[in-house]
Amino acid sequence: MSTAAAGHHDHDDHGPAKGWTRWLWTTNHKDIGTLYLLFSLVMFFIGGGMALIIRAELFQPGLQLVDPLFFNSMTTMHALVMIFGVVMPAFVGLANWMIPMMIGGPDMALPRLNNWSFWIMPFAFLLLLSTLFMEGGGPAGGWTLYAPLSLQGGDSFAFVIFSIHFMGISSVMGSINIVATIFNMRAPGMTLMQMPLFVWTWLITAYLLIAVIPVLAGAVTMLLTDRFFGTSFFNAAGGGDPVMYQHIFWFFGHPEVYILILPAFGIISSIIPTFARKPLFGYASMVYATASIAFLSFIVWAHHMFTVGMPLAGEMFFMFATMMISVPTGVKVFNWIATMWRGSMTFETPMLFAIGFLVMFTIGGLSGLMLAITPADIQYHDTYFVVAHFHYVLVPGAIYSIMAATYYWMPKWTGNMYDEKWGKIHFWVSTVFLNVLFFPMHFVGLAGMPRRIPDYNLQFADWNAVATIGAFGFGFSQLIFVYVIYKCIKGGEKATDEVWEGADGLEWTVPSPAPYHTFEKPPAQYS
Amino acid sequence: MSLTSRLSLLAVLSLGSFAARADINMPVGVTPISRDVYGLHMLIFYICCVIGVAVFGVMFYSMFKHRKSKGAVAADFHESTLVEIVWTAVPLFILIAMAIPAAKTLIAMEDTSDAEVTVKITGYQWKWHYEYLDSGIEFYSNLNAEHNAARQVGSGIDVSQFDNYLKDVDNPLVLPVGKKVRFLHTSADVIHSWWVPDLAVKKDAIPGFINENWALIEEPGTYRGKCTELCGRDHGFMPVVVKALPAEEYDAWVAENTQAEEAMIADSGDGASAAVAAVDDDREWAMDELVAIGEGVYAQQCASCHQADGAGIEGAFPAITGSAIATGDHAAHIDIVYSGKAGSAMAAFADRLSNSDMAAVLTYQRNALGNAVGDTIQPSAIKALR
Ligand code: HEM
Numbered sequence: 001m002s003t004a005a006a007g008h009h010d011h012d013d014h015g016p017a018k019g020w021t022r023w024l025w026t027t028n029h030k031d032i033g034t035l036y037l038l039f040s041l042v043m044f045f046i047g048g049g050m051a052l053i054i055r056a057e058l059f060q061p062g063l064q065l066v067d068p069l070f071f072n073s074m075t076t077m078h079a080l081v082m083i084f085g086v087v088m089p090a091f092v093g094l095a096n097w098m099i100p101m102m103i104g105g106p107d108m109a110l111p112r113l114n115n116w117s118f119w120i121m122p123f124a125f126l127l128l129l130s131t132l133f134m135e136g137g138g139p140a141g142g143w144t145l146y147a148p149l150s151l152q153g154g155d156s157f158a159f160v161i162f163s164i165h166f167m168g169i170s171s172v173m174g175s176i177n178i179v180a181t182i183f184n185m186r187a188p189g190m191t192l193m194q195m196p197l198f199v200w201t202w203l204i205t206a207y208l209l210i211a212v213i214p215v216l217a218g219a220v221t222m223l224l225t226d227r228f229f230g231t232s233f234f235n236a237a238g239g240g241d242p243v244m245y246q247h248i249f250w251f252f253g254h255p256e257v258y259i260l261i262l263p264a265f266g267i268i269s270s271i272i273p274t275f276a277r278k279p280l281f282g283y284a285s286m287v288y289a290t291a292s293i294a295f296l297s298f299i300v301w302a303h304h305m306f307t308v309g310m311p312l313a314g315e316m317f318f319m320f321a322t323m324m325i326s327v328p329t330g331v332k333v334f335n336w337i338a339t340m341w342r343g344s345m346t347f348e349t350p351m352l353f354a355i356g357f358l359v360m361f362t363i364g365g366l367s368g369l370m371l372a373i374t375p376a377d378i379q380y381h382d383t384y385f386v387v388a389h390f391h392y393v394l395v396p397g398a399i400y401s402i403m404a405a406t407y408y409w410m411p412k413w414t415g416n417m418y419d420e421k422w423g424k425i426h427f428w429v430s431t432v433f434l435n436v437l438f439f440p441m442h443f444v445g446l447a448g449m450p451r452r453i454p455d456y457n458l459q460f461a462d463w464n465a466v467a468t469i470g471a472f473g474f475g476f477s478q479l480i481f482v483y484v485i486y487k488c489i490k491g492g493e494k495a496t497d498e499v500w501e502g503a504d505g506l507e508w509t510v511p512s513p514a515p516y517h518t519f520e521k522p523p524a525q526y527s
Numbered sequence: 528m529s530l531t532s533r534l535s536l537l538a539v540l541s542l543g544s545f546a547a548r549a550d551i552n553m554p555v556g557v558t559p560i561s562r563d564v565y566g567l568h569m570l571i572f573y574i575c576c577v578i579g580v581a582v583f584g585v586m587f588y589s590m591f592k593h594r595k596s597k598g599a600v601a602a603d604f605h606e607s608t609l610v611e612i613v614w615t616a617v618p619l620f621i622l623i624a625m626a627i628p629a630a631k632t633l634i635a636m637e638d639t640s641d642a643e644v645t646v647k648i649t650g651y652q653w654k655w656h657y658e659y660l661d662s663g664i665e666f667y668s669n670l671n672a673e674h675n676a677a678r679q680v681g682s683g684i685d686v687s688q689f690d691n692y693l694k695d696v697d698n699p700l701v702l703p704v705g706k707k708v709r710f711l712h713t714s715a716d717v718i719h720s721w722w723v724p725d726l727a728v729k730k731d732a733i734p735g736f737i738n739e740n741w742a743l744i745e746e747p748g749t750y751r752g753k754c755t756e757l758c759g760r761d762h763g764f765m766p767v768v769v770k771a772l773p774a775e776e777y778d779a780w781v782a783e784n785t786q787a788e789e790a791m792i793a794d795s796g797d798g799a800s801a802a803v804a805a806v807d808d809d810r811e812w813a814m815d816e817l818v819a820i821g822e823g824v825y826a827q828q829c830a831s832c833h834q835a836d837g838a839g840i841e842g843a844f845p846a847i848t849g850s851a852i853a854t855g856d857h858a859a860h861i862d863i864v865y866s867g868k869a870g871s872a873m874a875a876f877a878d879r880l881s882n883s884d885m886a887a888v889l890t891y892q893r894n895a896l897g898n899a900v901g902d903t904i905q906p907s908a909i910k911a912l913r
Pocket residue numbers: 144257258260261303304322323325326329364365366368369371372377380381382386389390393394397398
């Protein structure tokens with residue numbers, strides 16, 4: 001049935017190496033994909049643990065558990081771990097596993113670079129997390145590291161900068177690899193406009209990363225020299241400008257939030273057609289919408305800075321540009337719904353997560369639209385309303401897409417079906433708690449609760465207690481996810497090659513589990 | 528009306544009444560701008576509700592109707608340029624309609640001309656300093672002392688007994704009703720942000736820069752807000768309180784405080800009445816006198832980091848009790864308070880404290896908080912540095 005399977009039998013010596021060093025030296029895209037995904041899962045629990053410390057302190061007014069400075073370093077670390085340690089590595093892991101198989105290529109274009117990109121990550125995070133145990137504690141100035149506050153910390157700051165450089169190097173190398181793979185390893189005859197959307201969205205994401213990670217690297221290096229080498233890039237007393245840091249940071253930061261969501265768009269665009277048993281509606285417009293989002297993401301950065309005192313013309317420009325970005329985002333949502341329309345839908349776990357994504361990401365998009373209205377944003381800014389907004393786009397957005405992808409492709413990875421009953425329980429329990437956790441944040445934010453505070457007035461007490469209950473519920477229900485993954489790796493009903501009735505794409509033409517090497521001979525479909 | 532449209536109407540209406548509750552929605556506020564902002568907020572909120580009902584309505588309808596278990600057979604369409612154009616253009620028009628009132632309000636917000644009162648607001652870690660440029664009145668505004676004691680980790684004090692827990696200060700900013708007030712924002716250390724929701728005024732206080740915005744308060748009352756830009760350990764504990772008085776009462780307040788200020792200057796020797804100050808700084812002060820003044824200064828200026836009992840916070844703020852600097856050489860002790868420590872939260876107090884206040888707090892640190900060096904630092908020693 002599959003050319004790849006036939007190819008596999010000719011090369012028996014090409015199986016994985018024996019012993020644990022297999023994982024250290026591997027250049028196989030599937031092994032590296034697995035490493036990234038497991039790493040991300042571990043970090044998910046570390047970052048989640050930090051979130052629970054934050055929520056536990058916020059359960060009632062008054063300071064019960066932690067010092068405010070430690071509280072600040074928890075919010076800072078939580079964000080850094082979740083963004084750079086969970087969402088990004090998970091997407092790179094999925095890219096590693098799926099892109100070569102989706103485009104009918106034998107592996108990533110630059111396998112050794114691939115190994116290095118991954119193995120930098122554990123060291124980067126060891127370095128970052130170790131600062132919590134150093135004198136003066138970890139970074140506590142927020143994940144945005146705004147100067148001059150971030151420069152007040154202890155000497156452990158140098159380690160933070162260093163670890164961010166490592167993460168950046170890893171991301172850029174991963175991105176170069178993905179671009180090279182997509183341009184060079186496609187099955188002969190596969191045009192760009194025939195690529196699955198996951199490949200398209202990753203291609204665009206990779207360009208975003210290559211463009212903005214160096215900007216972040218520049219910004220944090222200037223922090224480093226301001227802190228340790230006497231420069232004054234961001235020190236007004238020395239002729240510098242603290243606001244310039246924010247401009248540079250958000251020139252990275254806004255594209256970064258799209259880096260965290262574009263691959264998710266690709267995943268959802270694979271899953272919905274499968275379970276609606278109907279091709280994706282508006283493939284071309286999806287590609288164009290993704291490209292316009294990527295373009296617009298470079299010219300909206302100062303919507304994070306409406307209170308810093310920009311000229312009126314600047315505020316106007318960034319308001320209009322930000323409103324514009326909801327247009328292509330809307331187009332995507334409409335296309336997904338049109339794909340579902342008059343389909344023949346079933347609701348297995350991946351589809352449940354995809355629909356959860358669709359509903360709750362849209363809620364986050366709508367609050368984004370509210371934030372774009374500058375006069376209103378001046379009230380919303382730096383309150384829990386913003387916290388609610390970005391958690392709606394990131395948790396049921398990015399994180400749900402990763403979970404959907406895991407359930408969707410896990411049978412292909414392991415050769416076994418996961419436990420459908422527990423998968424569904426995982427979805428429903430998570431979704432209920434997630435809304436208990438994040439929805440009330442809209443309320444307290446509007447009513448006046450600033451973000452990044454460890455203690456608050458009694459007027460916010462009820463909703464904070466509710467949110468904390470939601471947080472613990474959500475956190476602990478992720479153990480179900482681990483259980484389902486573990487069970488699926490260990491065994492279970494054998495998966496067919498196609499796995500899903502409505503599945504379409506080259507990855508479903510290879511055997512389940514996917515052999516160590518696939519598409520050593522290119523597939524015939526496109527030539 | 529069909530059942531679905533009736534249901535969606537109900538959903539919108541119930542959302543509406545839900546949103547009107549003050550504990551879960553933005554306050555309408557007491558200035559023309561805050562009312563405009565509230566109007567924009569509700570408008571965009573209702574637009575989002577309508578979009579939400581439409582999008583989710585179609586989606587859930589499809590999920591119930593077009594499921595395989597109900598025998599649905601998949602159609603095969605997957606493209607329509609017309610539809611794509613429509614759902615690109617319609618949102619675009621909605622946005623343009625929204626952008627026009629938003630731009631108007633924004634222009635009004637930025638127009639700080641013709642203000643009658645100007646207040647310069649300086650953020651410090653972690654208090655505010657207010658200076659009325661017209662009358663010269665100035666003072667610091669700290670978190671209410673009882674709240675400050677209650678909010679320490681493991682204080683054992685039940686915070687629910689306080690009415691405005693963490694939203695009350697010793698000295699509120701007093702403003703007139705019915706006059707355009709211009710605020711100038713800056714900071715002495717890191718970035719803060721001065722926010723009063725009822726005035727729809729939020730602006731970052733940035734060291735080395737001066738930002739401005741304005742408010743015209745229409746109703747007397749007390750309006751409470753917070754610092755909203757993360758500014759370090761006690762970011763959550765630097766509230767803003769504005770007390771808006773009718774014009775006559777405000778004028779009386781200004782008159783009273785201008786006199787009080789002059790009297791105080793004459794009394795303690797700070798700035799204007801230089802002759803008195805000079806004499807006062809040169810005389811030899813008694814230990815008790817210095818310690819008594821120093822205790823107050825310490826509570827206002829130092830306790831938020833070094834703690835009321837001088838124990839500091841491990842890993843963040845050094846203890847004063849038993850500190851080598853605070854029990855050692857005079858020069859080093861004076862220097863760290865006078866010039867601060869670069870790259871740390873320890874600010875330079877040279878411009879913040881008078882000679883006598885600085886001498887007092889130094890002497891206090893040496894002879895209280897568990898230290899007993901037994902010597903004094905005299906105001907004359909500080910004066911010599913200036
Ligand atoms: C419809 C599209 C969107 C619009 C119009 C929008 C608009 C905004 C605006 C104006 C802010 C600044 C709020 C403030 O600080 O006052 C913001 C914050 C944020 N947004 Fe969005 N957003 C959109 C979608 C997204 C997506 C897709 C993501 C990521 C997956 C995202 C992630 C974030 C994050 C992380 C922040 C807060 C960053 C921080 O201050 O720490 N947003 N958004």
